[in-house]
Amino acid sequence: MRLIALPLLALVLIGAKADDGVATAERLRDAALADNQAWELVESLTTEVGPRLAGTDKEAQARAWAVAKLKALGFQNVHVEPFDLPVWVRGDERASVVGEHAQPLAISALGRSGATPAAGIEAEIVHFASTEALEAAPAEAVRGKIAFVTHAMRRTQDGSSYGYFGSVRRSAPSIGASKGAVAVLIRSLGTDYHRNPHTGGTSWAEGQAPIPAAALSLPDSDQLERLLKLGKPVRVKLVMTPRFTGPGTSGNVIGEIVGREAPDEVVVIGGHLDSWDLGTGAIDDGAGVAITTAAAKVIMESKQRPRRTIRVVLWGAEEVGLVGGAAYAEAHARDKTIMAAESDFGAGRIWKFGYRVAETAKPLMTTIARVLSPLGITHDTTNSNRGGPDIGALAAIGVPTLAPEQDGSDYFDLHHTPDDTLDKIDPKALDQNVAAYAAMTWLVADSDVALGPVATGAR
Amino acid sequence: MRLIALPLLALVLIGAKADDGVATAERLRDAALADNQAWELVESLTTEVGPRLAGTDKEAQARAWAVAKLKALGFQNVHVEPFDLPVWVRGDERASVVGEHAQPLAISALGRSGATPAAGIEAEIVHFASTEALEAAPAEAVRGKIAFVTHAMRRTQDGSSYGYFGSVRRSAPSIGASKGAVAVLIRSLGTDYHRNPHTGGTSWAEGQAPIPAAALSLPDSDQLERLLKLGKPVRVKLVMTPRFTGPGTSGNVIGEIVGREAPDEVVVIGGHLDSWDLGTGAIDDGAGVAITTAAAKVIMESKQRPRRTIRVVLWGAEEVGLVGGAAYAEAHARDKTIMAAESDFGAGRIWKFGYRVAETAKPLMTTIARVLSPLGITHDTTNSNRGGPDIGALAAIGVPTLAPEQDGSDYFDLHHTPDDTLDKIDPKALDQNVAAYAAMTWLVADSDVALGPVATGAR
Numbered sequence: 001m002r003l004i005a006l007p008l009l010a011l012v013l014i015g016a017k018a019d020d021g022v023a024t025a026e027r028l029r030d031a032a033l034a035d036n037q038a039w040e041l042v043e044s045l046t047t048e049v050g051p052r053l054a055g056t057d058k059e060a061q062a063r064a065w066a067v068a069k070l071k072a073l074g075f076q077n078v079h080v081e082p083f084d085l086p087v088w089v090r091g092d093e094r095a096s097v098v099g100e101h102a103q104p105l106a107i108s109a110l111g112r113s114g115a116t117p118a119a120g121i122e123a124e125i126v127h128f129a130s131t132e133a134l135e136a137a138p139a140e141a142v143r144g145k146i147a148f149v150t151h152a153m154r155r156t157q158d159g160s161s162y163g164y165f166g167s168v169r170r171s172a173p174s175i176g177a178s179k180g181a182v183a184v185l186i187r188s189l190g191t192d193y194h195r196n197p198h199t200g201g202t203s204w205a206e207g208q209a210p211i212p213a214a215a216l217s218l219p220d221s222d223q224l225e226r227l228l229k230l231g232k233p234v235r236v237k238l239v240m241t242p243r244f245t246g247p248g249t250s251g252n253v254i255g256e257i258v259g260r261e262a263p264d265e266v267v268v269i270g271g272h273l274d275s276w277d278l279g280t281g282a283i284d285d286g287a288g289v290a291i292t293t294a295a296a297k298v299i300m301e302s303k304q305r306p307r308r309t310i311r312v313v314l315w316g317a318e319e320v321g322l323v324g325g326a327a328y329a330e331a332h333a334r335d336k337t338i339m340a341a342e343s344d345f346g347a348g349r350i351w352k353f354g355y356r357v358a359e360t361a362k363p364l365m366t367t368i369a370r371v372l373s374p375l376g377i378t379h380d381t382t383n384s385n386r387g388g389p390d391i392g393a394l395a396a397i398g399v400p401t402l403a404p405e406q407d408g409s410d411y412f413d414l415h416h417t418p419d420d421t422l423d424k425i426d427p428k429a430l431d432q433n434v435a436a437y438a439a440m441t442w443l444v445a446d447s448d449v450a451l452g453p454v455a456t457g458a459r
Numbered sequence: 460m461r462l463i464a465l466p467l468l469a470l471v472l473i474g475a476k477a478d479d480g481v482a483t484a485e486r487l488r489d490a491a492l493a494d495n496q497a498w499e500l501v502e503s504l505t506t507e508v509g510p511r512l513a514g515t516d517k518e519a520q521a522r523a524w525a526v527a528k529l530k531a532l533g534f535q536n537v538h539v540e541p542f543d544l545p546v547w548v549r550g551d552e553r554a555s556v557v558g559e560h561a562q563p564l565a566i567s568a569l570g571r572s573g574a575t576p577a578a579g580i581e582a583e584i585v586h587f588a589s590t591e592a593l594e595a596a597p598a599e600a601v602r603g604k605i606a607f608v609t610h611a612m613r614r615t616q617d618g619s620s621y622g623y624f625g626s627v628r629r630s631a632p633s634i635g636a637s638k639g640a641v642a643v644l645i646r647s648l649g650t651d652y653h654r655n656p657h658t659g660g661t662s663w664a665e666g667q668a669p670i671p672a673a674a675l676s677l678p679d680s681d682q683l684e685r686l687l688k689l690g691k692p693v694r695v696k697l698v699m700t701p702r703f704t705g706p707g708t709s710g711n712v713i714g715e716i717v718g719r720e721a722p723d724e725v726v727v728i729g730g731h732l733d734s735w736d737l738g739t740g741a742i743d744d745g746a747g748v749a750i751t752t753a754a755a756k757v758i759m760e761s762k763q764r765p766r767r768t769i770r771v772v773l774w775g776a777e778e779v780g781l782v783g784g785a786a787y788a789e790a791h792a793r794d795k796t797i798m799a800a801e802s803d804f805g806a807g808r809i810w811k812f813g814y815r816v817a818e819t820a821k822p823l824m825t826t827i828a829r830v831l832s833p834l835g836i837t838h839d840t841t842n843s844n845r846g847g848p849d850i851g852a853l854a855a856i857g858v859p860t861l862a863p864e865q866d867g868s869d870y871f872d873l874h875h876t877p878d879d880t881l882d883k884i885d886p887k888a889l890d891q892n893v894a895a896y897a898a899m900t901w902l903v904a905d906s907d908v909a910l911g912p913v914a915t916g917a918r
Contacts, residue, residue, distance in 0.1 A: 043685070047560070047685045047686060048559075048560055048686075048689070049560070050556075050561075050562035050682075051562055051563070058561075058562075100507075101506070101507055101508075101509065102509075102517075103509035103510055103517075103739070104510070106877060193882045193883070194653045194655065195655060195738075195877040195878055195880070196653065196654060196655065218882070219878070219880040219882050222881075222882060223739070223880070223881075226506045230506075230507070279654075280562070418565060419653050419678070421654070421682070422678070422681075423677070423678050423681060
């Protein structure tokens with residue numbers, strides 16, 4: 001039996017290979033490894049546009065850049081889908097310890113931070129080792145003071161520390177405000193020891209007046225803890241003048257490769273165009289824009305049109321609350337979206353392939369995993385990965401998600417800092433990403449397999 | 460012959476060991492490896508004082524700190540030797556590309572930079588790939604423009620790239636001013652890709668009016684080069700408001716272990732107390748202050764007083780032109796200074812032992828090298844090392860110099876940047892430095908060997 005069965009199995013596999021587009025996917029994968037398109041895109045975006053904060057002229061410039069690039073690369077149906085949003089911009093920001101141990105501190109305002117008066121404020125620091133400790137504190141311990149909140153985040157390959165410890169940025173300012181703090185300083189939600197604090201959005205409760213909220217770099221956070229250990233009150237002066245500039249416009253930029261047989265069935269891949277204002281948005285998310293656009297371009301160049309439509313979506317206003325992702329999901333709720341995948345976790349190599357699909361789509365996932373394995377990518381079979389932030393709203397309405405997971409061990413050394421610049425990208429790692437996206441996207445787009453249904457609802 | 464000679468040679472070596480204090484030096488070396496004094500000193504200085512720019516109140520605070528520490532540790536004859544100097548302080552500093560590719564640039568003014576008007580200046584950038592290229596350019600290529608000068612510095616273990624490529628910081632601004640440049644921007648004299656530019660002193664010709672001169676971080680310098688490659692003129696707006704605040708006071712802080720037999724013969728070790736204003740002066744030069752003070756303290760704790768006096772000198776105003784080193788050499792020109800050694804190249808492990816002594820002192824140098832070798836330290840026998848910057852003036856008047864050379868491979872990632880903070884110091888590497896200084900200093904201080912004469916004259 002065994003001696004007979006093996007050749008038969010081999011024949012079946014060979015047959016499957018030809019049928020499900022594996023050979024084409026492998027060719028696309030290998031072609032992408034020798035391509036240079038993604039680097040050219042991310043170099044151009046980060047150099048010619050640079051920082052591109054949501055709702056500002058710079059983000060508009062990024063949209064114009066994207067429309068021009070997608071057209072020049074040969075995409076079809078290139079257009080912008082605009083939407084409105086409130087716009088917040090950074091102002092001056094300075095902090096210093098005052099008194100006996102007077103010295104400056106490196107800070108960056110968090111997105112949606114309130115402002116101090118132009119002359120600043122001065123108050124005593126009160127330290128909490130976690131958001132939970134701040135939450136548990138009586139209001140009288142916080143009132144009139146600057147709450148200083150730290151945490152124990154460490155680097156992880158999958159980035160899970162960001163979500164787990166992230167309340168320090170997302171919630172601590174609002175909790176501090178509710179207890180009467182005059183400002184909140186947090187230890188940067190990051191892992192590096194450079195004096196470039198990590199910005200990022202914070203949230204206020206409905207009707208709550210924003211107070212000044214800023215991140216300290218890790219060296220500055222440690223310094224403040226050492227000063228507190230000297231046993232005397234530590235006072236800090238803060239000058240911060242960010243402001244809301246009123247309503248503004250953002251938009252998602254879209255380009256397609258229209259499918260040859262089922263053009264109404266749409267495979268969505270993309271990254272987000274906006275960036276924080278401190279760096280040039282290279283790893284967050286120029287890389288994702290470049291990887292997914294270049295992957296589609298590799299498919300376009302193969303001259304073989306896929307069955308389904310491949311739609312590259314370059315979302316706007318991700319950093320300020322996933323506004324573009326929500327606008328896209330609302331506008332395209334009735335599309336036949338076969339699957340969505342977003343590259344928004346830097347430019348590190350992909351190390352694991354995950355997804356969230358119907359059980360019936362698992363054989364296709366196994367095929368994809370096999371094609372990706374020569375790239376050093378393992379297979380996450382938990383069937384639980386809802387992918388990047390801008391496709392969260394699609395996942396919530398039942399769109400299956402594919403998730404090539406990038407190695408994020410170093411991501412939070414750079415994330416939301418001035419150090420997010422082109423030089424941090426390894427061109428070889430970028431190519432590996434393009435190869436994985438090209439092969440994966442082709443296999444889904446050229447297939448007639450349904451990837452859903454999956455459960456609706458938010459995470 | 461051989462069988463007889465070996466035991467005889469061993470006896471001679473054992474005899475030599477006992478006579479020249481090798482056994483004591485080895486005990487001191489090993490005691491230092493288990494000590495924690497240097498870390499406590501550098502933590503205290505960088506936390507409680509922090510940045511300490513020459514001539515400012517913060518440097519005065521550092522002197523008060525040093526006097527208190529040296530007294531508390533049991534040093535004798537603790538005192539300050541004050542001197543005057545012109546004081547320069549940083550102001551606002553902002554730069555941005557204007558026009559089509561508008562974006563901010565990270566800059567830091569160089570020490571002694573001139574200022575722009577409060578409203579700033581705006582001019583076209585003209586790029587030179589080296590100081591030599593700027594020097595060779597006709598004035599009409601520079602006049603009215605911002606000269607942008609880069610270089611090819613790479614990391615080296617011995618730090619020689621700093622001197623070799625250093626003209627970009629030391630001379631290019633003056634050369635630019637002489638050709639009518641309205642400002643000079645240089646690629647930071649550094650090796651890291653963080654957006655924390657490297658400051659440092661620049662020099663002006665006699666009677667020359669300072670123009671604005673600032674360093675760009677390496678990512679910003681690369682960005683400017685990429686923008687220039689797009690082929691259109693690149694204009695930059697600069698706002699810089701540093702200023703000279705007039706004459707001020709600095710000083711050298713001194714403490715001694717008075718010698719038991721030849722108290723007038725002085726062995727000088729030390730580091731410099733002042734720092735640039737951007738970081739907290741941990742590797743430059745809190746580490747040197749801590750290493751040399753802790754090494755003397757280890758000797759003090761051994762209860763065995765050395766023949767000669769050990770003098771710890773903590774120089775002031777090194778960063779702004781070796782002012783403290785010159786003042787010390789002038790004030791102590793008639794001392795019987797047996798040798799001088801300065802620790803001022805970070806907190807990396809010592810990897811090589813060098814010196815500049817009379818031929819007759821070479822056996823003692825070989826003994827020192829042998830005692831240091833278990834610390835992983837090789838022996839530089841070129842007899843050409845004039846040691847750290849503050850003892851240059853002593854070397855010029857014929858004082859022999861000893862030079863435990865630190866590994867500087869990473870030094871120019873941090874040097875003169877905001878990132879020069881305590882967390883960059885490896886406590887184990889710091890202890891290895893203390894061990895080497897303790898053993899070396901003991902061997903010279905307990906010896907009656909003359910280390911000179913050596914040739915006078917500047918390098």
